[in-house]
Amino acid sequence: MSSFIPSEPVIHSIRDHATELQRAEEGVAALAAQRNNRWYPKFHIASNGGWINDPNGLCFYEGRWHVFYQLHPYGTQWGPMHWGHVSSTDMIHWQREKIAFAPSLEEEKDGVFSGSAVVGDDGKLRVYYTGHRWANGVDNTGGDWQVQMLATPDDDQLTSFTKQGMIIDCPTDEVDHHFRDPKVWKTDGKWYMTFGVSSKEKRGQMWLFSSDDMVHWTYERVLFEHPDPDVFMLECPDFFPLTDAEGNEKWVIGFSAMGAKAHGFMNRNVNNAGYMIGTWKPGEAFHPETEFRLWDWGHNYYAPQSFNDGSRQIVYGWMSPFAQPIPMEEDGWCGNLTLPREITLGADGDVHTYPVREVEGLRADSRVYGTMKLGANETTTLADDAEAVELELELDLTAEATSAERTGVRVHATPDGSYTSIAYDAQLQRVVIDRQNAATGDRGYRAAPVSDAELATGKLSLRIFVDRGCVEVYVNGGKQAMSSYSYAGEGPRAIQLVSESGSTTWSDVRLHHLNSIGLE
Numbered sequence: 001m002s003s004f005i006p007s008e009p010v011i012h013s014i015r016d017h018a019t020e021l022q023r024a025e026e027g028v029a030a031l032a033a034q035r036n037n038r039w040y041p042k043f044h045i046a047s048n049g050g051w052i053n054d055p056n057g058l059c060f061y062e063g064r065w066h067v068f069y070q071l072h073p074y075g076t077q078w079g080p081m082h083w084g085h086v087s088s089t090d091m092i093h094w095q096r097e098k099i100a101f102a103p104s105l106e107e108e109k110d111g112v113f114s115g116s117a118v119v120g121d122d123g124k125l126r127v128y129y130t131g132h133r134w135a136n137g138v139d140n141t142g143g144d145w146q147v148q149m150l151a152t153p154d155d156d157q158l159t160s161f162t163k164q165g166m167i168i169d170c171p172t173d174e175v176d177h178h179f180r181d182p183k184v185w186k187t188d189g190k191w192y193m194t195f196g197v198s199s200k201e202k203r204g205q206m207w208l209f210s211s212d213d214m215v216h217w218t219y220e221r222v223l224f225e226h227p228d229p230d231v232f233m234l235e236c237p238d239f240f241p242l243t244d245a246e247g248n249e250k251w252v253i254g255f256s257a258m259g260a261k262a263h264g265f266m267n268r269n270v271n272n273a274g275y276m277i278g279t280w281k282p283g284e285a286f287h288p289e290t291e292f293r294l295w296d297w298g299h300n301y302y303a304p305q306s307f308n309d310g311s312r313q314i315v316y317g318w319m320s321p322f323a324q325p326i327p328m329e330e331d332g333w334c335g336n337l338t339l340p341r342e343i344t345l346g347a348d349g350d351v352h353t354y355p356v357r358e359v360e361g362l363r364a365d366s367r368v369y370g371t372m373k374l375g376a377n378e379t380t381t382l383a384d385d386a387e388a389v390e391l392e393l394e395l396d397l398t399a400e401a402t403s404a405e406r407t408g409v410r411v412h413a414t415p416d417g418s419y420t421s422i423a424y425d426a427q428l429q430r431v432v433i434d435r436q437n438a439a440t441g442d443r444g445y446r447a448a449p450v451s452d453a454e455l456a457t458g459k460l461s462l463r464i465f466v467d468r469g470c471v472e473v474y475v476n477g478g479k480q481a482m483s484s485y486s487y488a489g490e491g492p493r494a495i496q497l498v499s500e501s502g503s504t505t506w507s508d509v510r511l512h513h514l515n516s517i518g519l520e
Helices: 017-032 327-331 357-362 452-456
Strands: 050-061 064-072 082-088 112-119 125-134 144-153 161-168 175-187 190-199 204-211 218-225 233-243 249-258 272-279 302-308 313-319 341-345 351-355 363-368 372-374 379-383 389-396 406-413 420-425 430-434 445-449 459-466 470-475 480-485 494-500 504-514
Touching: 017 050, 050 082, 050 125, 050 302, 050 313, 064 112, 112 144, 112 302, 125 161, 125 175, 175 233, 204 233, 204 249, 233 302, 233 313, 233 341, 249 302, 272 302, 313 480, 351 470, 357 363, 372 379, 372 494, 379 504, 389 406, 406 430, 406 459, 420 459, 420 470, 420 494, 430 470, 430 480, 445 480, 494 504
Parallel strands: 050 112, 112 175, 144 175
Antiparallel strands: 050 064, 064 082, 112 125, 125 144, 144 161, 175 190, 190 204, 190 233, 204 218, 233 249, 249 272, 302 313, 313 341, 341 351, 363 504, 372 504, 379 494, 389 459, 389 504, 406 420, 406 494, 420 430, 430 445, 459 470, 470 480
């Protein structure tokens, strides 16, 4: 297995990187010049033009938070991948940076694929990513040739990078070409790397490597193989420890499972991102103690990546527009990231994700409605026209207070009768995002569970973020999360409370208008 690890990084330049970066900037600018803002986000990260997917290289470095992302700068569909880049000093106001990477080496000539960033023992940042080539040199019909690469910044502001070259080649006799998305961390004085692999038997795996200098890597073992034989690849893997309130440490392994089949409410999307909780010691395999659980129950969530900013674990996900039709492709841009979410290990032993506290700084003004009661089949309007808002709702679920079969919110409610529904369904005992009345785009619904223990409290809290073309829902303080696109129709976009087939008591209702993060 050692033959695919070069003794020194390998680099073969085939294009001038600066020229490719400038060409990419011009491509994005040309698309941005014709951009339609009807669904373009005000407080979610997106490219000003072009297609984006996975968040990459997340880090807090020299006083700034940095978010990179997969970018196709020449169109609104997936294509040769580059790395876009934004940064912030407060996670509220963001600024665009120059495109960080474009394909310029033989090892990445068909795409600079996903990866992560980590600060070394010398205080300097390293970026690890996958170099991508088509095995037949033309397209994906012959499979992929993917290798792991290293780059280092030229300055502390991360305005430019130097590619150091290939550090791990692809052992094509051992894998089925999928071999990508490195995540690097340090434990007990040693550096470790894992990435996703499709084995020769087409089983989804994560391999484990170690290093003393962050440049020369040694293969150790298969860190984890997914137990489902239908899962043939684990994209965008993540691996990190969490400590609960009592000081107990668990390891969380995250991945985007390609090939998982839909079952009931599970795995309803094209591919599905989730995690398992368990234990790990250096040099050993990961030992899961839970089943595969979804990070997010919405229609559009994939390829999450987390990082530690020194005090907390933060994750971004890609709101993935896999299912056609994708109307924003017509608007000069396509795709955005979720809000940043802090990951914690709850008293229930499960992972919770909730918007970082800085997000509250986006609030421009607040309206406190207090207790609100709705009769059977009643609708009341909270806002006549809302492009960027946050809702905080608490539902009284006791029998004497709420008898509705479905109760919740309609967002993006326009004069043509279209809207997206976000509601608690008493029969399902789940929180539902239902797009059957959406103005355009994919339809269908998604449903996040509410446990018996939560229902026994008689309360249900919802925190809902409504942007121009998407929604995020957090259930009971982040015990579950949901992310979905919602393409509003023409005209003012109302927000309404609705009680279906029974009455509803909201014990608290608050609405906050949100400012832009500055990337429009």
